[in-house]
Amino acid sequence: MKTLWPRSLFARNFLLLMALTVTLELSVFAVFYQLVQRPRAESLAGLVASQINTQHLMLSRLSAVERDATIAGINGAGGLQIVTQSPHAIPASEADGGLLLKDFVTRLADQLPPDSSPMVAEDGRAMVRMQVEGQQYWVVLPLQAQLRNRAMTVAAGVSAFLASLNLLAAWLIQRRINRPLRQLQRAAHAVGSGYTPDRLDEAGPSELSAVTQQFNWMAENLERNDSMRSLMLAGISHDIRTPLTKLRLALAMGQLDEKGASVYINQIDHILGKFLDFGRTEGDEAPTLVEVNTLIKQLSAEFEESGSWFALFLDPAIRTVPMRALVLQRAIANLMENAARYGKEGLTVETRLLGEHISISVRDRGPGIPADQIEHLRRPFTRADAARSGNGGTGLGLAIVDRLARVHGGRLELKSPRDGGLRATLVLPIQSAFA
Numbered sequence: 319m320k321t322l323w324p325r326s327l328f329a330r331n332f333l334l335l336m337a338l339t340v341t342l343e344l345s346v347f348a349v350f351y352q353l354v355q356r357p358r359a360e361s362l363a364g365l366v367a368s369q370i371n372t373q374h375l376m377l378s379r380l381s382a383v384e385r386d387a388t389i390a391g392i393n394g395a396g397g398l399q400i401v402t403q404s405p406h407a408i409p410a411s412e413a414d415g416g417l418l419l420k421d422f423v424t425r426l427a428d429q430l431p432p433d434s435s436p437m438v439a440e441d442g443r444a445m446v447r448m449q450v451e452g453q454q455y456w457v458v459l460p461l462q463a464q465l466r467n468r469a470m471t472v473a474a475g476v477s478a479f480l481a482s483l484n485l486l487a488a489w490l491i492q493r494r495i496n497r498p499l500r501q502l503q504r505a506a507h508a509v510g511s512g513y514t515p516d517r518l519d520e521a522g523p524s525e526l527s528a529v530t531q532q533f534n535w536m537a538e539n540l541e542r543n544d545s546m547r548s549l550m551l552a553g554i555s556h557d558i559r560t561p562l563t564k565l566r567l568a569l570a571m572g573q574l575d576e577k578g579a580s581v582y583i584n585q586i587d588h589i590l591g592k593f594l595d596f597g598r599t600e601g602d603e604a605p606t607l608v609e610v611n612t613l614i615k616q617l618s619a620e621f622e623e624s625g626s627w628f629a630l631f632l633d634p635a636i637r638t639v640p641m642r643a644l645v646l647q648r649a650i651a652n653l654m655e656n657a658a659r660y661g662k663e664g665l666t667v668e669t670r671l672l673g674e675h676i677s678i679s680v681r682d683r684g685p686g687i688p689a690d691q692i693e694h695l696r697r698p699f700t701r702a703d704a705a706r707s708g709n710g711g712t713g714l715g716l717a718i719v720d721r722l723a724r725v726h727g728g729r730l731e732l733k734s735p736r737d738g739g740l741r742a743t744l745v746l747p748i749q750s751a752f753a
């Protein structure tokens with residue numbers, strides 16, 4: 319069975335359509351025959367039998383001369399013919415006239431005397447024997463056109479026509495499926511070989527278009543990941559090389575004391591930490607009930623140790639929230655680090671409960687970011703020009719926070735208020751936040 323069933327979709331479609339058409343035709347034929355043709359043949363046989371019986375009765379009452387004259391009259395009328403000579407004929411049961419003729423003759427024989435022996439002449443006309451006063455006659459019925467059962471011939475013709483329609487339909491269906499499939503196959507091969515294929519055409523039937531859309535989405539993601547990986551590798555080597563060069567230079571000039579060395583080592587550590595953060599996926603950490611305000615107090619205490627003081631305005635309505643604690647801590651720490659590093663003064667952290675969301679705003683009164691650069695600085699590896707020269711950052715902090723927020727159904731808002739500085743606000747939904 320496995321080997322008989324064709325593998326090509328075209329052959330399968332064609333066979334299925336064929337099976338359907340043949341079943342349909344056979345059913346229609348059977349119903350038509352049983353409910354229409356057969357009853358018609360039987361009622362016709364009834365009529366013809368009663369006519370023959372009447373004529374038999376009438377002819378047997380006439381004298382031989384009157385009988386011949388009457389028969390001549392009947393034959394002249396052009397309907398059934400009564401002949402004495404047996405035409406060349408074969409028994410109806412052996413004749414090849416189809417089901418309808420057989421039904422007719424069987425029914426006719428039932429209603430005539432047993433010696434009527436229905437026959438079928440060469441020209442296809444049915445005939446029966448009639449004995450009148452010892453004389454044998456043949457009644458030839460003018461019925462061949464009605465009784466020649468052409469249904470099978472017609473059905474075969476219609477079948478052949480429908481089969482060619484099926485072939486055409488299968489080919490058309492297949493063509494619509496094949497084009498996008500071949501397109502997908504080529505594109506998947508390109509992806510497998512490490513190339514980025516052109517965006518596939520998403521037009522076509524909705525099912526195929528959904529697959530193509532998903533493929534395009536996957537190919538874009540792969541490309542984005544690929545370019546992100548190259549960007550990260552380039553970023554790591556560039557950013558780490560700067561403190562390393564400085565370290566080597568200080569060593570060569572014999573100017574490196576322990577304090578100086580730890581500055582460069584801390585820088586390298588910071589850079590590596592940021593890259594790891596950026597490359598990390600957050601799926602591993604299980605959500606727990608986090609006391610957001612307490613977490614912020616702890617972070618603020620850590621910053622205070624390194625000389626940055628944050629004023630805290632924490633909404634007491636926020637109690638425990640189901641979140642991924644480490645992820646949330648990383649996001650807030652990045653914003654506080656920026657405020658401490660670039661804003662330096664007027665540092666505040668404010669939390670608020672906003673219905674289904676919580677917001678965490680980190681604010682400073684430093685130089686802020688020009689409005690036209692805000693969106694740009696969210697992207698990975700971007701730093702403001704002034705900061706580029708000396709801050710030693712990787713340009714990943716805001717990109718990390720922005721991604722964490724979006725992955726968890728929230729957003730990062732960056733605003734430069736009129737009275738200066740920057741306000742970075744993390745808005746997170748309570749239900750799904752980090753859940």
Ligand SMILES: Nc1ncnc2c1ncn2[C@@H]1O[C@H](COP(=O)(O)OP(=O)(O)OP(=O)(O)O)[C@@H](O)[C@H]1O
Nearest residue numbers: 656657660686701702705711712713714715716740
């Ligand atoms: N509070 C702020 N005030 C002024 N400028 C800021 C502030 N926060 C960020 N920026 C600017 O945005 C740039 C991008 O910040 P981001 O945190 O993404 O990277 P980074 O701080 O340079 O490096 P990293 O955080 O990876 O160590 C910074 O270089 C800085 O120029």
Ligand SMILES: [Mg+2]
Nearest residue numbers: 656711715716
């Ligand atoms: Mg930063």
